[in-house]
Amino acid sequence: MSSMRGLQVLLAAVVACSVGCGGGEPKDKPPLAPVQGKLVQKGAPLANAMVEFMPESGAPSTATSDGQGAFELTYRDGSKGAKIGPHKVKVTVGGIIPAPMDPNAPPPAPPKPPTLYLIPEPVQVKEGENTLEITVPEKGQPG
Incomplete structure (x- = not known):
């Protein structure tokens, strides 16, 4: 019976540590800046498109445009924004x-x-704050 109690205490310690130990920001998280904007194609809002901002190094930030083409980027950990610096931008429709x-x-x-x-x-x-209007080319490629 005491080995069962010891296992329970060990399990509780592991759970507590995984929730509480090392919390806070990930060590590799870069400085982020809020990014919102609008996707436009042929002069009209581009709705329900996935936009991905890919920095030169590190994780991308993504969003899906609403019915008016508006989007707000989210980093991989759920924080709002994208890494400060230049990004390649990819838009996926459909x-x-x-x-x-x-x-x-x-x-x-x-x-x-x-x-x-x-x-x-x-x-x-x-x-x-970054507020952008991104013009999406008319020609795309199969995704």
Whole structure:
């Protein structure tokens, strides 16, 4: 019986340490800046597109545009923003099934195969608030 109690104490210590030990920011987390913006294609908002900001090194930040093309980037740990510095930007359209707003709505149509668009020029994320309008090229490639 005492070995069972010892196992319980050990398990409780492991759980407590995994939750409480080493908490806080990851050591490799770079400085982030808030980034919001709008995706535009052919002069119109680009809705339900996934946008990915990829820094020269480190983890990307991502978002999905809303019905008006608006997005707000989130870093891999759930923090708002993107690493400060230049980024390659990739936009993916299709392959995303939007959640129905009405639970009684019919199921959505199957998604179209995704199309990938690469923004030709790097996008700079600066310290402080970043509000961007990103023009997505008309021609993409299969994703």
